[in-house]
Amino acid sequence: MKKFLFAGILLWAAAVKAQQAPVMKLVACEGKAQGTYYIVKYLCADTTSLQPRIDSIFGVIDQSLSLYKPGSVINRFNETGEVQMDEHMQAVVKKALFTYKATKGLFDITVEPLVYLWGFGVHKPSFKGVPPPDSIKAAMAFIGSRYLRIKGNHLYAVRKGVQIDCNGIAQGYTVDVLGRFLASQGIENYLVDVGGELCAKGHNHQHKVWSVGIERPSPGDTAYEPVQGLVRLPDKGIATSGNYRRFFDQGRTRFAHTIHPLTGVALHNNIISVTVIAKDCFTADAFDNPLILMGVEKGLTYIAQHPAYGLEAIYIYKDKDGTIKEAFSKGFKQYMEF
Incomplete structure (x- = not known):
């Protein structure tokens, strides 16, 4: 009899817990940022959209790392060869220097002069197509993360004319920043997609x-x-x-x-x-x-x-x-x- 009573109490407790558990709903935020689209999906009992705060995060990161944003931290570095980095630029530059060493120079954020020459930058060269060999040779004199130094939160170049482009890593960083933001809001299940770079946590609304x-x-x-x-x-x-x-x-x-x-x-x-x-x-x-x-x-x-x-x-x-x-x-x- 005691066993049946104990089992009944457990079933009752489980039923009460199930009734008290909030119903999780799928929330989706979509928009444009960093020259592409973004889609953020998450499960949450509160369906109040987090999109204004998500857009604000994009704005803060762009003010740090966007070459298209006048006065951004990265543009100030490219203009002067030195800058006090904020937390976003500091994280990205440190990761970039690690990857530069890990790949023996195959990842290098100092490629900005070459990105310009090949027509993939903010500003376009006067010619179209493959750059002249002498132009590539001249640009190569400023390529190499070995010319970058970090002291505290201060980034400076030891060679005048060195410029950086973090577009090859900034989107992935932004994705993870958004993921951490969602986690800080108590959200345990989410998918973040910024232009095809994604991170995921937990499960979707189908519990998969x-x-x-x-x-x-x-x-x-x-x-x-x-x-x-x-x-x-x-x-x-x-x-x-x-x-x-x-x-x-x-x-x-x-x-x-x-x-x-x-x-x-x-x-x-x-x-x-x-x-x-x-x-x-x-x-x-x-x-x-x-x-x-x-x-x-x-x-x-x-x-x-x-x-x-x-x-x-x-x-x-x-x-x-x-x-x-x-x-x-x-x-x-x-x-x-x-």
Whole structure:
């Protein structure tokens, strides 16, 4: 009799708890920022939109890292060669210098002069297309994060004329900042997407791990007519670098906006895209450009040889006969929903 009574009490307590538990609803905020779109989804009992505060966060980060914002912290550095960094620029520059060393210079925020020359910057050069070799050679004299120094929150260049561009990492950083903001509001389940760079936490409204779509080639494809593939993000970040976002074609060659900082030349290899999963979007975004510059074989070898970075990746590329193929790092398939 006591066992039945005890079981009844447990059932009653569970029922009361279920009644007291708030009903979680899916809330979505959408807008434009950092030259692209953003979508923030989260589960919350309070459906009051957080969009004004989300927009405010974008505004603060832009005032720090946007080359399009007059008077931003990064623009003040590029004008004078030194600046007192705020918390956002400090975090991004430190991560950039770490990645610069980790990739032996393949990630380098001092590429701003080259970004300008290739026509992917805020201002456009007087010519269009591939820059003259002498212009690239002249710009290379100012390329190299070895010219940057940090002392406290002070950033300065030891070579006059060095300028920085953090666009290759700022979106991933912003994604994680937004994720931390949601967590500070007591939100445990969310998905943040800023221009295709994403982070996820917890589960969606269907009580499943958040899934996001990536473009994958159809079998035997030669024209790259992609089909949608799904990737599960169990508390991870994901970022993609490719030759299909910002590019120009000259002759039969496509030049993408990713600049090789050791040669000064824009990306023009056989890789269509590389998608990177990491512990956070900041890390995934930092490594996607170096991995696409490495190429498929070297990139996958790099991931295998540096397990401490926690990277997994999928490459979409053109084989020698023009067939579109894909290659995975060892652990990437565990995230795929085929």
